[in-house]
Amino acid sequence: MLSQSEELADREVAQDIFSKLSRSRSFYGFLAADIMASDYTYNHKTHNISYGETITLEKNKSIKRALELFALGYLGQARQEWYLATSKLKERERIVAANLALRWGWHKASIQTMIQLKSWDSLTERFPVAHKDIFTRYARELDIPISWSLAVARQESAFMPDAKSSAGARGLMQLMPSTAGIIARSEGIKYSSRNKLLEADFNIRLGSHYLRWMLGRYDNNRILASAAYNAGPGNVDKWLDADADLDVWIETIPFKETRNYVKNVLAYSAIYNYLLEQESPFIFSGEKEQFGNRKPSEKVSVQTHLSVKGV
Known part of the structure; x- marks a missing residue:
């Protein structure tokens, strides 16, 4: 049988655990936020991409070829071309590429590019509202x-x-x-x-x-x-x-x-x-x-x- 002080200490420890957990974007983070009656944490990072950056990347021969294959319905070949092309890009260029794929309705490419970049907080690109x-x-x-x-x-x-x-x-x-x-x-x-x-x-x-x-x-x-x-x-x-x-x-x-x-x-x-x-x-x-x-x-x-x- 726990004493009142022990029960209080247990509750305080639990509150501290739930409070820390509620700040994570995860199943248990969202569940903890409900318990704490606090807002959900999303840590959403947005990217301001200029028109010039998009146009420049579209001129990349490998990216252009991948997008053309995608538009023609050759999805397997398009994916191979895309992953090879993006693997050679710098970090900022990959972010632009993910956004470009999203504009083309190529949701898988957007998701995969951000995963490869480990840009976990880029929710728009990682969780496209597809179709x-x-x-x-x-x-x-x-x-x-x-x-x-x-x-x-x-x-x-x-x-x-x-x-x-x-x-x-x-x-x-x-x-x-x-x-x-x-x-x-x-x-x-x-x-x-x-x-x-x-x-x-x-x-x-x-x-x-x-x-x-x-x-x-x-x-x-x-x-x-x-x-x-x-x-x-x-x-x-x-x-x-x-x-x-x-x-x-x-x-x-x-x-x-x-x-x-x-x-x-x-x-x-x-x-x-x-x-x-x-x-x-x-x-x-x-x-x-x-x-x-x-x-x-x-x-x-x-x-x-x-x-x-x-x-």
């Missing part, structure tokens, strides 16, 4: 948060329309052809070939429907729905534990890939809310209520082995 009109249309039609569907696509493929996984998933939202077929038949959507999944609009449409299915299955809980999108609803049904707090539940997901996936998608959702200038809590109250029944003072524990790596 905004398409994501907005299906988010409104299906009543899902656009920040969440963007976050899923950012995690799944970094907005590569031609992405193909070793397991056979295809396109922006990495849909398995068999799953895509089930969705299409159920929703009355014509699905003639798996190559249709490489079309951005079609892939986002089916992916958004699948997100809506998972939200419906798990009472509008993005945490469970995100896990199901990655690992399958059958696995999530087996993992359900109403007694576990949400952070504990996530950290005890048996699949490491899914653990990281859920934390990334939730953190990316917060970043997209920020970029879209949407005010939204990191975790909705209804989502929290589906986890654990302990008092607020007992709800969250920070263990030293947990990764608090920023995004």
